[in-house]
Amino acid sequence: MEILKKIAQCLEVGDDAGVPPLVRQALAEGIVAKTILDDGLIAGMNTVGEKFRVHEIFLPDVLLAAKAMYAGMDVLKPLLLSAGVSSRGRVVIGSVQGDLHDIGKNLVGIMLKGAGFEVIDLGNDVAAEKFVAAAKSHDACVIGMSALLTTTMPVMKEVVDLLNKENLSGKIKTIIGGAPVSQNYAGEIGADAYGYDCAQAVAGVKKLAAAVP
Amino acid sequence: MEAITSRIGRGQVLLADGAIGSLLMARGLPRGAPPEGVNLEHPEILEEIARLYLEAGAEIIQTNTFGASPLKLANYGLGEQAGAINESAVRAVRRAVGERAYVSASCGPSGRILQPYGDMEAEKMFASFQLQMQALIQAGADIICVETMSDISEAQLAIQAARSVSPSIPVMATMTFEATARGFFTIMGVTIEKASSELQKAGADLIGSNCGNGSLQMVAIAKEFRKFTVLPLLIQANAGVPELRAGQVYYPETPEYMAEMCRELIGAGVAVIGGCCGTTPEHTRAMRKVVDEKKKNSRGS
Numbered sequence: 453m454e455i456l457k458k459i460a461q462c463l464e465v466g467d468d469a470g471v472p473p474l475v476r477q478a479l480a481e482g483i484v485a486k487t488i489l490d491d492g493l494i495a496g497m498n499t500v501g502e503k504f505r506v507h508e509i510f511l512p513d514v515l516l517a518a519k520a521m522y523a524g525m526d527v528l529k530p531l532l533l534s535a536g537v538s539s540r541g542r543v544v545i546g547s548v549q550g551d552l553h554d555i556g557k558n559l560v561g562i563m564l565k566g567a568g569f570e571v572i573d574l575g576n577d578v579a580a581e582k583f584v585a586a587a588k589s590h591d592a593c594v595i596g597m598s599a600l601l602t603t604t605m606p607v608m609k610e611v612v613d614l615l616n617k618e619n620l621s622g623k624i625k626t627i628i629g630g631a632p633v634s635q636n637y638a639g640e641i642g643a644d645a646y647g648y649d650c651a652q653a654v655a656g657v658k659k660l661a662a663a664v665p
Numbered sequence: 666m667e668a669i670t671s672r673i674g675r676g677q678v679l680l681a682d683g684a685i686g687s688l689l690m691a692r693g694l695p696r697g698a699p700p701e702g703v704n705l706e707h708p709e710i711l712e713e714i715a716r717l718y719l720e721a722g723a724e725i726i727q728t729n730t731f732g733a734s735p736l737k738l739a740n741y742g743l744g745e746q747a748g749a750i751n752e753s754a755v756r757a758v759r760r761a762v763g764e765r766a767y768v769s770a771s772c773g774p775s776g777r778i779l780q781p782y783g784d785m786e787a788e789k790m791f792a793s794f795q796l797q798m799q800a801l802i803q804a805g806a807d808i809i810c811v812e813t814m815s816d817i818s819e820a821q822l823a824i825q826a827a828r829s830v831s832p833s834i835p836v837m838a839t840m841t842f843e844a845t846a847r848g849f850f851t852i853m854g855v856t857i858e859k860a861s862s863e864l865q866k867a868g869a870d871l872i873g874s875n876c877g878n879g880s881l882q883m884v885a886i887a888k889e890f891r892k893f894t895v896l897p898l899l900i901q902a903n904a905g906v907p908e909l910r911a912g913q914v915y916y917p918e919t920p921e922y923m924a925e926m927c928r929e930l931i932g933a934g935v936a937v938i939g940g941c942c943g944t945t946p947e948h949t950r951a952m953r954k955v956v957d958e959k960k961k962n963s964r965g966s
Contacts, residue, residue, distance in 0.1 A: 507845035510854025511815075515782040576740070605907075605914060631877070632907045632914075 455481060456488065459524065460496030466516025471524040485531035489568070493524045497566035501651040511559070514650075518562040525565075541661040542570045544587045545596040546578035547630075548607035556630060557598035560653045564596075567654050569661070580610035587624045593664040594657050596647075599630040608633070609641035616642070625660035629653050666764045669725070669808055670835045670870055673897045673936045676963065680956050681725035681769065681901065681939025682718035683948050689714070689729070699741040701733045704750045708757040715761035721946035722953030725937065726766045727810060728754040730801065731773035736785075736793040740776065748800045755804035769837070770806035772797060772823050773813050787822060794826035802830050811838040811869070812901075813876050815851035817859060821867035828868045837899050837937065838869040841877040842886055849886055857886065861893035873899035876941045879906055879918055880926030887933040897936035902926070904943030916943030920951035927952040931959050 455478045462470040471493075478488050500517040503509045543564055547557050561571045572590050574582060578597075587595050595615075599605050608628050615621045627645040628638055629652075638646035644660055647653025672679065686700055692710050694703060703710055715726045732738065733754070735747040743750065751770075758768045775793060777785040801809065809827040814820035820838055827836050840860050842849040849857050864872040872894060874886045883902040890898050904916035904923060918926075923940065930938050938956070940948050 507843075507847060507850060510850065511852050512782045512854060515778065634906075634908075636908070 453478075453483065453487075453491070455483070456492040456495070459488065459492030460499065463493060463496030463517055463520045463524065464499055466513060466520055468516070468520040468523040471520045472527050475524045475527045479527075479531070485528045485535060489525075489528055489532065493521050493528075494566050494568065497521050497563060498651075501563055501654065505649050505651040514559060514562075518559075518566075521562070521566055539570045540568045540658070541594070541664070542572060542590050542592040543594045543596055543657055543661070544572045544574060544583060544590060544592045546574035546583060546598070547576045548578060548580075548597050548599045548604045548611075556600065556650070557596075559650045560596060560598070560629065560647070563650050563654045564657060567658065569657065580607055580614050583611045584614045584618065584620070584624075588620070592624065593661050594625045594627060596653065596657060597626065597628045597643075599628070599633060605632055605637065608637075608643060612642045623664060625664060627653060627656045627660060666767070666807075668835070669767050670897075673871070678931055678935070678956050678959055679724050679767075679937045680722060680949065680953055681899075681937055682715075682721075682723035682727055683940030683944030683946065684942055685714055685727065685729050685731075687943070687945075688717070699732065699738070699743060701729060701731075701738065701750050701754070702741070702743065704729055704733070704753040704757070705746065708753050711754060711757035712761040715758045717946045718949055719762050719766050721949035722956075723939070723949050724766050725769045725808070725939065726758050726762050727769045727771045727939075728758050728801070728806065729771070730754045730797070731771045731812070732776075734772065734775050734793045734797045736775040736777055736790065737773070747796055751797055751800035752804040755801055755806050759805055767807040768805065769808045769810045770798075770801035772801070772809060772811050772827075774815070774819060779816060779818055787818070790819065791822045791826055794823045795829060798823075798827045798830045802827070802834055806834070808835045808837060810899075811836065814838070814840045815855065816853045817851075817855045817863045820860075821863060824864065824867040824869050835870045836868060837871040837873070838864045838867075839873050839875040839899055839901065840864075842874055843877060844882055844885075849889060857889040858893045861890060861896075865894060865896055869896070871897045871899045871937060873901075873935070873937075875899075875901035875939075876903060879903055880923055880929075884926060884929045884933055887930055887935050891934050898934060899937040899939075900930050900935045901939040901941040902944075903941045904945075904948060907943060918943070918948075920945075920948045923948050924951035924955045927955045928959075931955070 625644040629647040645656040735744045811823040880902040905918035
């Protein structure tokens with residue numbers, strides 16, 4: 453399906469004006485919305501994520517690609533909703549208390565949406581209690597936490613501890629990321645996964661979501 | 666006091682201070698509160714921290730204004746108080762150091778992304794930096810330090826904002842780089858080569874790097890800068906990559922290690938050396954000895 457490839461390529465170069473007409477054309481050709489999403493938009497975003505991971509491209513390219521993806525999603529959204537396409541699950545994300553560094557977190561949010569998750573973004577300065585309360589009320593399967601300041605890292609442990617205390621640790625999984633945290637740190641505080649970068653974070657969430665009963 | 670640029674011109678190496686945030690937290694700044702809130706509420710804490718670094722041997726003391734641009738402060742509903750917050754920070758350091766050290770006014774990123782990648786207009790960002798610079802310079806800062814930048818356009822706007830307020834005030838500018846298989850880049854894709862030319866073009870007097878890396882990487886970054894610029898260099902490394910030990914954040918680089926690396930940085934031709942995240946007055950003290958040794962040696966020769 454040539455048109456889906458075109459959509460992916462258009463997204464990869466960040467052409468947000470180019471994507472919607474191509475999406476409409478694909479629909480006119482009789483391709484269902486879910487296929488356009490998966491094999492056009494998400495496929496393109498995955499390529500972008502991978503190139504970003506290996507530093508072939510940088511944040512500006514990813515931000516433009518995300519704009520292009522949203523432009524395409526706007527066309528597909530009503531169709532996906534009416535077709536009752538179920539999401540991969542809900543993910544609550546946020547920067548931990550005290551942080552205002554939200555670029556990494558926003559990027560993960562964009563990529564998760566691209567990967568078919570429903571994303572509840574709590575923004576910055578999110579306290580442990582708020583993460584857990586939002587995950588419960590939205591019936592989320594994963595909490596994703598980002599920190600860019602070392603001083604705020606301990607909040608991640610508070611979330612893990614709180615989930616344990618409320619007996620939710622099997623039902624709501626945790627993944628952490630951000631410059632000062634590491635796989636070791638994830639292990640130390642008992643988080644379920646660590647995402648070194650956006651692509652790893654999305655891969656991690658996919659794995660965790662699949663493991664939640 | 667002799668102008669900082671003239672001392673650097675004579676080949677002197679100057680020592681800048683270390684981290685502020687962790688010291689603020691040790692003095693009761695609650696997690697989640699904006700670090701710049703202290704500037705109005707407890708300027709005496711800023712004086713105390715400045716004195717600690719002065720006594721440890723720093724000749725350049727930074728103000729607690731990293732996140733004090735109106736755009737950034739707006740996140741905390743403090744945007745309207747930006748002028749007072751910046752002025753208070755400069756005055757506090759001046760009270761502590763008098764003429765014994767240079768007051769370096771810190772200016773970090775706005776936290777917003779410029780169009781077309783984000784939603785921020787360049788004019789608005791410039792106006793925000795200009796207001797901050799106006800307050801910093803009016804309050805008597807000796808030098809401006811635009812730091813931790815990853816977007817070259819944002820860094821340029823901040824430098825130009827300082828220049829628009831004072832054509833003569835020395836301006837230092839640093840960006841934060843990440844080591845990749847293809848060399849050093851900021852997260853926005855800026856290379857050291859590009860940073861060198863663009864920061865100079867915008868009007869910076871000293872350029873270099875801070876944060877994001879421990880000392881060893883910083884030596885490599887300094888050498889890379891040296892390839893592309895004749896401007897004096899400024900390096901402020903983190904005390905390594907933080908680890909968590911027994912629930913406490915721990916920076917692995919000891920004062921002794923950073924002092925050793927300070928020697929390397931001097932060897933690489935760096936003019937201003939200081940510390941970023943995780944560094945303490947103890948680090949400054951250890952680095953002071955190395956800088957003094959260098960002084961002695963160059964006098965002897």
